[in-house]
Amino acid sequence: MSLATIFQPALGRLGLDSLPFWAMVQHPTEANVINGCIATGAASIVVIGLIVTVALITKYHKWGVLWSEWLTSPDHKKIGIMYVVIALVMLARALMEAWLMRAQQAFGLGGGFLSPDHFAQLFSTHGTIMIFFMAMPFLTGLINYVMPQQIGARDVSFPVLNSISLGLTAAGAALVMISLVIGTFSTGGWFGYPPYTEANFSPGVGPDYWIWALSLAGLGSTLTGINFAVTIYKERAPGMKLLHMPLFTWTALCTSILMIFAMPPLTVATAQLALDRYLGFHFFTNALGGNMMHFANLFWLFGHPEVYILILPAFGVYSEVISTFSTKALFGYRSMVMATMAIAILSFTVWLHHFFTMGQSANINAAFGIASMLIGIPTGVKIYDWMWTMFRGRVRFTVPMVYSIAFIFLFVLGGMSGILLANPSIDYQVHNTVFLVAHFHNVAVPGVLFGMLAGYHFWFPKAFGFRLNERWGLISAWCWIFGFMLAFFPLYALGIMGLPRRTVAYSQPSYVPLEIVAFIGAFLIIAALTALVIQLWVSVKHRNENRVFAGDPWDGRSLEWANSAPPPEYNFAVIPVVNGRDAFTMAKENGTAYRQPDRYVDIKMSKNSALGPVVAAIGFALAFGLVWHIWWLVILCFFAAVAAMIVRGFARDTTKIVSAQEVRQEHRRWLDAVADANAVSHADETKSVNQGRAAQVPAGAVP
């Protein structure tokens, strides 16, 4: 970097041409106008959404509450909820992009309406968002909310670090959002392969947005992984051995371990690409000794464990949901734990199957192909365990259960196509076609997304104190299920017919009918999203009829149901003592649940800290400055970040005491509510008579 570049104008690369409608105003050709209108419309949604949010908060005077109750809160429950909010907002954006892509391909015979560049941005942002800013925040949010309660802890081990992780993820998400309004996003796909993403071929800001959004999110996830793993190892309630932990906590542990080990390769890959682009290094360039295969190896060394980071917590949710709504202990608990661990370990041995066709010898491909197929074994064990859990149980078809059963059917299909792809000789035939797109959506949508949505429905009453509307939930679930099948099953056929992935237009008329079917599926998925929004609206409106303050609406089995809904800040007035699996079910059977302790003690909790939102703001501004080459902003933010850490080091007064008196009062209020609540049978749990206390069935009786 020469001195001249440092003293560029204060706005760096920013200019009027960074606005989405500029090209259309300057050169109003038909294609420019269509693409400009779509891009400007999308940008307007972001800007208007932001203005409306700010206006509403100002109107209801909620800035103070937002700051002191949410943004600065170190409470794992609030941080979890904020993660899920990010995930849902980003889900909405990425789904609209998906719909637009299906529309383009449905009309793509001989052209369509989107420019290739615009289409490339759509699939790049769709993938980046769905992985890093939808699935990751969603699972991190669920684990944050649920895991500490499942192990009987008051919070995670490092509450303020947790808030920093959230800040980093939020900054990354904001960066992707602002790329809609200012400049353009990468066109290099969600894995951004160089040399295409190098400065020679993509001189614009797109790959830079991608690099820094991923760097922020990746750093946040590394810290989250450390935090969760330490929490699970160190903060379990007395008596809870590792093999007493609920399965969701087990999957959270495996996911955390994967985050700790798999995020650094991503950090290195994006940092080296940044060095190439900013300082003229030659890691992945074509010339002067660069080698793009290094990027492929590094990226997928992260990328493959990443897909298990995504799927394992979903497996955890399914385990909890299926066991709770089958009214049975999980079948084959030990085999489940071992299968989860086996998947976590095997996930590091298969990365090469993402590029079978990129020049290794046949023997290397064979070794990685076999390793990939091996993953089917522990996954198969899990599927059988879930089925045996349902076998002879009294299965209740609530919304989370519908998602779980759909998952079992659809995920097995996705797994089968995975086994096909794991065979290098088959992969050579269908690689880079939409067959692959069908495969990974077939595992990601019914696997990850259905799991996250099942978890959202399952734990929502715990988090907010009222149940979600069951009817709209079922409508949404069925729209998701059929929408998914219509949108992606045709892609298997299209892939075998030879349609390459990421195709903006094609000349083969025989593709059209299946593309239309997939487009109809996209409509159903949008309907599913709409139903989710309506469900939330209806549920909030009728919240008073569906309150479950007593805290146990589904006759839950693990400790997160053993407190009020929503729980107090410190989760448990008295830390429970555990001596087996399904601790809360055991307590309810022994009659030790809802007991009033002899005495209460003061509880020490973390104080609020502004560090999280400060890191978010600095991280965002730093990344924005880097993207647009606004060097003064970069330098300023760098020193601000260092200063923030140093100041935090000097902080001493970081804890507060919740007095025993307060704890007693709150606990009493809850116990009284439990005593007053109807004991509701399973048949009535989805009706407003459910106040959060489950009727206990005598041992041996048919529930």
Next chain:
Amino acid sequence: MRREVIRHPGLNLGPAHGEANEAAQTMLFGFWVFLMSDAILFGMVFASYVTSVHATAGGPGPHDLYDIKSVFIETLLLLTSSFTFGLASLTLKYKHSQSRLIAWLAVTLLLGIGFLGFEVHDLLSMIAKGGAPSRSGFLSAFFDLVPLHGLHVTAGCIWLICLVGQMARYGLDTKVKLGILRLALFWHFLDIVWIAIFSVVYLAGLT
């Protein structure tokens, strides 16, 4: 009580261990986990270097650029700084005076800064000999690995100064003690990474 002592050989948090020890345990365990993650980071950068070592693209290679004498001095400085940090830890453990602790930390800091000075000099003279990172894949990988370690040492030096600052303000409270324990881990970790760099980059490069 005896069991507590055994669980915490390096720590001297106060007369009654108990709760402070529990907190220390979590904090230090967390830092170990972070170091594991950091070790993977270095591992990846090492892998990058090892696979790029022949990608000199006709430019200068290890024999043209590395100055083993200077690197050997760096190595001695860093190893000695690890030793002096060990003495600081012992001073902390056996409750010697705070001024003695600060003295050992100061020696460590000076050695660290000396190491950085030699390293910066090395890197600049490499660039002067035509070995800039933009010259070849090999040099890119080199300038990713060695300065990454240097940046870590810089961060360690800043952290050390901050800890001394905290000590000046609050005395030797639990938080400062925990900070010193973690910085010690970090410092020794960087020492081990440097030994790997010395062997893999410099010794192997010059054979």
